[in-house]
Amino acid sequence: MMNINRIISQLAGITLISLCSFSNPAIAADDDQFKHAERLYxxxxxxxxxxxxxxxxxxxxxxxxxxxxxxxxKGMGDIPLEEIAEVLKKGGLAANKSVLMPxxxxxxxxxxIDQLTAYLRHICKCGSN
Amino acid sequence: MIKAHLLAAIIGAGFLASSVTTFAADGSAILQSQCASCHALTQPEKVTLDHIWERKGPDLYYAGVKFNKPWLVKWLQDPVRIRPSGVFYRTHIKKGEKADVVDESTLIDHMKLTQADAEAAADALMALTGPEGLIETGKFDKDKKASPMAKMLFVKLRGCSACHSTGDGKGGLSGPELQTAGERLQPDFIYSYTKDPQKIDKGVWMPKLAISEQDLQNLTSYIVQLSGKKEAK
Known part of the structure; x- marks a missing residue:
């Protein structure tokens, strides 16, 4: 009986791990896609x-x-991708924003710059463009 | 008997000479045995982000064109923290009540050297001059004083104080403090690093700004003279 219980609990554990691993493949893909941008950030x-x-x-x-x-x-979603890339590359002044953004x-x-722009869209959860 | 004294004198002189030779070589030995595990003493072949993340101390392979020797001798005997958030801020911060704060528990105090070791190590460090042309020498006009505009450049227009503190409780913490920079660093190094930090310390988290020659002169003068003030006002 103990063996059966142990097997059932192990199977349940494996199923749970499998569900966690595959329930959101998009997140796993995102992690790889944004790995370098995240390191830069x-x-x-x-x-x-x-x-x-x-x-x-x-x-x-x-x-x-x-x-x-x-x-x-909201704040990030309102900024066009091109403007985000411009500010990253040329600093805040290029888009009439703070001089403190170098x-x-x-x-x-x-x-x-493109990777970071996409990453910024990713972390604000505000769409891809 | 006289011969014995003569022999002893010759042996003594020989021992003394060898001691002096050993002493002169100690600086390099100290660097290798006590500094090399945390500091790059030779230029890395290729600098990657990993180098920035993993190094435990600033690179020293160009220490001879960076530091003022008297400061080195003094600091090595009584080290005081220069980088408020450690050698790389990102690995020494934690979430605070509102903003990120320095995680003091992760900071390690620098080792202390005796006066003799500090002097020998400083000599050896001053011999490490890095690759040719790393620093622009002679461009900075040492005789010219900072204009009243310099502080405005430092604090507002170029945003230096966003990352660097100046000893008055103001200024950011991700870069080294600059209130002792004039005592610590050679003016040509300050000029060159401000102009292009990436040329000297590739990958460092200080951006390369487009700064005019006039502003560079002013900023360098301002940073140099901060050492002479108790507070940067």
Whole structure:
């Protein structure tokens, strides 16, 4: 009887793990797709935009203009992809935004700018364009 | 008997000479035995993001064109934290009540050296000058004082204080403090790093800004003179 119970509980465990693994394949794919962009974000953007991507980074307390909340679907969703890419590449001033957002075009390649732009759309959960 | 004294004197002189030779070589030995595990003493062949994430201390292969030797000797004996959030801010922060804060529990104090070791290590560090042309020498005008515009550039227009503190309780924490930069760093290094941090420290989280020559001169002068002030006002 104990053996049967053990087998049943093991089967239940395996089923649960399988369900967790396959219930949302899109998330797994996203993780791979955004892996490099996430690494870039963690290296360069988190210092101001924060670990939670909500604008509350380590430096934000000391800044005269608060960094943008990248987790805000409304605020981020209203910005066209082209403008996000432009600001990443040329800095805030290029789009009449804060001078404190620097130009990263000397560090990120055009491909990385595109990846980061897509990543920003991903983390605000505000669509693909 | 006289011969014995003569022999002892010769042996003594020989021992002294070998001690002096050993002492002179100690600096490099100290770097290899005590510094190399955390600092790159030779230029990495290829710098990747992994290098930025994994290094435990700043690269030192260009220390000779970066630091002022008197400061090195002093600091190695009594190290004071320069980077408020550690060598790489991202690995030393945690969520605070509102914003991210430095996770002090992850910060490690720098080891202390004796005066003799500090002097020898500083000598050896000053010999590490990195690749040719890393620093632009002679471009910065040391005689020119910072204009009143310099602070405006530093705090607002170029946003330096978003990441760098200046000892007055203001300024961000992801970059090294700059209130001791003038004492710590060579002016040509400050000028060159401000102009193009990526050329000197590839992959570092400081952006390369398009800064005019006049603004570069002003910012460098401003940063150099911060050391002479108790508070940057």
């Amino acid at each position: 963690d290296t360069y953007c988190v210092q101001c935009h924060g670990m939670n991507r909500d604008g509350n980074g380590l430096n934000s307390t000391y800044m005269s203009v608060q960094p943008r909340d990248h987790s805000d679907p 130009a990263w075009g000397e560090i990120f390649s055009d491909e990385e």
